[in-house]
Amino acid sequence: MADEKSVSENNANRMSKNEYYLAIALVVSKRSTCLKRRYGAVIVNNDEIVSTGYNGNPRGDENCCDRGDCQRMNLPSNSGNYNDCFSVHAEQNAIISAKRNEMLGSTLYLAGEKFDDGAWVEIDDAEPCPICFRMIKNSGIDRIVSQKGILEL
Numbered sequence: 001m002a003d004e005k006s007v008s009e010n011n012a013n014r015m016s017k018n019e020y021y022l023a024i025a026l027v028v029s030k031r032s033t034c035l036k037r038r039y040g041a042v043i044v045n046n047d048e049i050v051s052t053g054y055n056g057n058p059r060g061d062e063n064c065c066d067r068g069d070c071q072r073m074n075l076p077s078n079s080g081n082y083n084d085c086f087s088v089h090a091e092q093n094a095i096i097s098a099k100r101n102e103m104l105g106s107t108l109y110l111a112g113e114k115f116d117d118g119a120w121v122e123i124d125d126a127e128p129c130p131i132c133f134r135m136i137k138n139s140g141i142d143r144i145v146s147q148k149g150i151l152e153l
Contacts, residue, residue: 025109028042055088
């Protein structure tokens, strides 16, 4: 049987639930087909994953990574104007993959990476675009967690 000190040391190294779900969201983002930013979203309710989503083109459409072109590569992120973007956002994909009653009172974890100087770098201030933010609020999700912090809705 382990003594109290070793149990305490092990717990000190254990990641928090927020860190755990954010790490899962970051792994989910690796499925993204975007050349500019890869986002992953995880919806959690009662400590169970309800749904996940990553950003990419609609099913059956050619992906930007396959085409080798992103029309938004040199445009600002989160501008709210996505008329020239073919992608469905991670938050949107997670929401449409979940039942509304499963999302009521839930938390959405959001993580991602951006392509910068030839490498993917984790985004420390990930936040939903204005359209996704409205969809999240309307879905019944109560909070958004990212590396930036926790936003209660």
